[in-house]
Amino acid sequence: xxxxxxxxxxxxxxxxxxxxxxxxxxxxxxxxxxxxxxxxxxxxxxxxxxxxxxxxxxxxxxxxxxxxxxxxxxxxxxxxxxxxxxxxxxxxxxxxxxxxxxxxxxxxxxxxxxxxxxxxxxxxxxxxxxxxxxxxxxxxxxxxxxxxxxxxxxxxxxxxxxxxxxxxxxxxxxxxxxxxxxxxxxxxxxxxxxxxxxxxxxxxxxxxxxxxxxxxxxxxxxxxxxxxxxxxxxxxxxxxxxxxxxxxxxxxxxxxxxxxxxxxxxxxxxxxxxxxxxxxxxxxxxxxxxx
Numbered sequence: 001x002x003x004x005x006x007x008x009x010x011x012x013x014x015x016x017x018x019x020x021x022x023x024x025x026x027x028x029x030x031x032x033x034x035x036x037x038x039x040x041x042x043x044x045x046x047x048x049x050x051x052x053x054x055x056x057x058x059x060x061x062x063x064x065x066x067x068x069x070x071x072x073x074x075x076x077x078x079x080x081x082x083x084x085x086x087x088x089x090x091x092x093x094x095x096x097x098x099x100x101x102x103x104x105x106x107x108x109x110x111x112x113x114x115x116x117x118x119x120x121x122x123x124x125x126x127x128x129x130x131x132x133x134x135x136x137x138x139x140x141x142x143x144x145x146x147x148x149x150x151x152x153x154x155x156x157x158x159x160x161x162x163x164x165x166x167x168x169x170x171x172x173x174x175x176x177x178x179x180x181x182x183x184x185x186x187x188x189x190x191x192x193x194x195x196x197x198x199x200x201x202x203x204x205x206x207x208x209x210x211x212x213x214x215x216x217x218x219x220x221x222x223x224x225x226x227x228x229x230x231x232x233x234x235x236x237x238x239x240x241x242x243x244x245x246x247x248x249x250x251x252x253x254x255x256x257x258x259x260x261x262x263x264x265x266x267x268x269x270x271x272x273x274x275x276x277x278x279x280x281x282x283x284x285x286x287x288x289x290x291x
Contacts (some may be wrong), residue, residue: 040080044070068102106156119143132256170234195263216251223288239283
């Protein structure tokens with residue numbers, strides 16, 4: 001059958017226009033929120049930050065299924081996670097999706113760990129996390145995806161959810177204290193202009209609404225005692241050094257991974273040290289939990 005050239009051109013144009021209008025997804029899903037919007041999050045649970053909000057009826061590309069009932073989706077240049085409770089996906093198509101592990105908690109085991117925009121060292125650095133920090137994450141081929149990007153699995157360890165829950169406020173305190181690394185040591189100082197050891201702990205805790213004693217020896221009576229093996233981020237770690245007759249002559253804030261942050265000496269200022277250091281461990285006298 002012969003078609004006029006004008007009809008052929010029109011048919012081709014309609015096909016091309018249709019290709020632009022109707023997206024061809026390998027697996028598609030439709031938002032079903034009965035009139036409200038569906039939040040797209042950075043992680044596969046409600047603690048992830050909100051990346052976008054999709055109206056009822058929006059069609060999305062479904063990338064992976066997460067073990068906890070969520071889906072990773074892509075729509076309008078946004079890739080994130082949505083709850084499967086509000087996304088209609090064909091069961092036969094969903095069965096073909098790669099399955100992603102459900103979120104876990106990880107703890108950083110190196111001093112400073114780079115956060116990258118993708119799961120490889122070739123991706124740009126977008127931030128960093130410090131030793132002892134506990135983060136919610138999902139595993140992806142030797143990397144973990146966290147709220148702000150990706151971190152290498154080589155420098156973290158998985159921890160129980162109970163550990164993460166218990167260390168929540170303490171972790172906030174430890175993270176806050178870490179920002180003062182590199183600040184000067186000033187005898188009697190208890191502000192960012194300069195800290196002595198107990199001045200640092202006193203100041204950090206005051207920023208979270210806690211009033212503790214001002215000296216290391218008196219801080220030994222704050223909170224309650226915890227065993228060294230049970231230390232959590234935010235705990236006060238106490239030492240008696242240089243033959244002092246005081247119950248404690250030095251104090252710092254535990255940050256995890258056997259490390260603590262403290263105002264050391266006028267020569268070095270606020271630093272991170274290792275509890276396993278022989279000189280330090282020999283003077284260790286105990287720990288106190290404030291929160």
